[in-house]
Amino acid sequence: MKVSFVRARYPSVWEPTNLMYVSAFVKDRYKGNLDVQILDGFFDSDEQILNKISGSDYVGFSGTTPQVPHIKQLSKLVKKEYPSMKTIVGGYGPSLQPFTFLNDPTIDYLVVGEGEQSMLDILNGTATQKLVSNQPIMDVDSIPNPDRDSIDLNRYISIAEKDEGRRVTSIMTERGCAFGCTFCAEGEFGTIWRKADLSNKKLEYERAVRLRQRSAKLVVEEMLEVRDRFNITFFKMNDAETNPSKPHFIRLCKEMIEQEVNVPWGCNMRCDKVDDEMCALAVKAHCEEFWMGLESGSPEIHRDINKGTTVEMIKKAFDVSKKYGIKRRTYALLGTPLESYETIKQTEELIDYVDPEIIGFSILAPYPGTAYWKPEYDELDWSQIDEFSNTTWSSNNLTNQELRREQSRLIEKYSDKLAPIIRKKQKLGIGGSQTLDSMMGAM
Template identity: 25%
Template sequence: MSILFTHAYYLSDDPKEQKIMKPYPPLGLLYVSAYLKSKNIDNAVFDTTFSSQIAQLDYILEKQPKIICIYTNLMTKIEVIKLIKFLKTERYNFPKIVLGGPDVTYNVDNYLKAGADFLIIGEGEETTFELYNAILSGGNLNQVNGIAFIEDNQIIQTQARNKFKELDELPLPNREAINMQNYLATWKNNHGKSSMTISTQRGCPYTCKWCSTAVYGQSYRRRPANQVAEEMKMLKEKYHPDALWFVDDVFTVSHKWLIAFREEVMKQDAVIPFECITRAERLNDEILQLLKDVGCFRIWIGAESGSQTIIDAMDRRVDVNQVKKVIQDTNAMGIETGTFIMLGYPGETEKDITETIQYLKDANPTLYTITIAYPIKGTSLYNDIEHKITTQPDWETSTDREIDFKRTYSRKYYKYAVSKVVNEVEFHRAISKTSIKALKLKTKSILATGLMKLNK
């Protein structure tokens, strides 16, 4: 075997995900695999999600690939580095290690020093194809755009690669390379319905400071609506999923595209229930009805905070009242809603958190998630707070989530703030239903409030 694609996410090592059990396949790797396949380059994918590092290493030992391409992100980085150190030994015949993914762009030095031979910076399809040919033929690596490597003890980073302009040139992800039934069955057994992922666009035109655009850039490129509908039809007939998750950053960014999408999905009998993410200002009654017509059952509408002050600090460029109304309108349309909340953003105060609690009560999203803000290297947020970093753990054994910086209050304060927000919102929802449950929630909220004060 000349080239193998793999990653380092092991469900068996993730206690949190074992409680959630909503895994999805490595779609990016499957796109690159399909692209090489379209160029008549035979390749394999070792999907680690339902496997283990031991089984992965045994497979590599058996197949002896010359090149191993590994996807890495901030969540899997630690395991990726462990994997590299195993592979860079005589036992595995020193294969060329190629890394790609969002975490490499702003960590070039670190990943190369950790043992990677090459980094693919940005979109991976064309770069992997050209790098593969250069490695096997002994070609000039400096002529391969979008890579980084070490030569004569110097880090070389070649010219950035131009992004795909026409996404219809990309083949569909090579889903046949992995056992999709593992994912479908896991979803079905744990949630009563199966789900698959699908991508229609690359890039995001918005400027949120905390968000990384390391791979696809601040752009907007989209596959033709008829091609997306064809893929949905194929998934429907081949895999029979109960739902789809559109992984696009802002699914409704183009209303013109959505109109064409509805027409094609209906014409091709490709309707599958789906959920997506978007922004409030890209929704209105007509678009909500359009989405409902083609099977949308849940929309995640970004807010990040209930405080306009914090939203402006994030450069979200949206009115919190507009977000609230759109969530309410979506609920009224019979479509479930979800929203994302981030606490501990630079400058956030107790007043901002109180406003966030009220926002969640008023908007009443079906689902919401809460995280404590952390700076991803390469983002505007990281650049803004770099001089305020108070905790910078060892890079190889930690992730960006563990970086801490000087905030209005301590990080522990915001940990308890998460508890307060959840319990206050759930108390609001439960108060008219079960008095005992409501009392427990209120007690937890009061306790969290007290702990917040102790940890300011």
């Protein structure tokens, strides 16, 4: 049996870890012969994808909300070219906009939630309905490491090497998120890590499994194997946050020290959980970068977005990590409902205080699953909307044009600290002055 997985097109790219995990799982559990390949719309044109999937029994598409239109476009092309080929969609976008696909005749199966067991059910012929959904696998250590054999990983590594001068790849230490940020589907919706059933033309979700953590020993063993195989010089932890709890982060650092990984790495960190002990161990474990969401300098906005952090927590986290020489990257989120010129001024003051080495500015995108989603947003062309190129969203006090003007002003003010993705998109026209499609054409 031949299976092709395709990550839909998006103008920035990291390896599709979710598809790599699904591929590894089905290759490990499927009893028959299985030939798997993983393709990416970032590198491959639609015509190339159609040629490469020729002879496949199944083709599975995955993506987030901005990639949904391309998934639908690909499924139509596949059914026209290969009518007997079974099409499958999954990932964050399809899981959070299920009826977009349930009502699409070019889609044979919709996977909602975690993909491993559902994909295996489809291949085994035990999936009896179009909607396929399973309980998350509680023992994440039982899931094989991502399939790095069925994908050309060097295509991704070479981009980082060109842009950053280092060979970067991703490692996941956990699945899900334990926190409740209103601007994120992981927080407000409770993650896609849950089973769903169709009842009376409505989707009913079981309670979410918020967070599952991998064994530190297995994480580090994977790092060592990938380091040696691909000559990796920097690891990016692909977690919502790598310190959801202090013990998890401490275990990872101690294991890296014991097994002598000796490769620099960076990770998302919650500001409320950064302290001297964690920073000291992080440095010994060769962690060189903390990526910490500042979001806003307004105490009122911090309460409103339900992240659980305060301005004082942010200041403390940046102060202590600076003391240990850790490079600090931060994100500022413009446009939450209470945003005004005054709150943006507070954000500037906080940025100036914490003085991060790297910063990025985005505008809130009301993605499905967030607190800001509305049913009528289904009609938007999400291929032209993301948090960097957003001509849609306004706050209670500022229009979209005013938000984009402030975003551009801040980008100019902090131009010497810009995150790489902002630098790249600035060259192409940031803040909605170019569409995502035109960005892709210029890259």
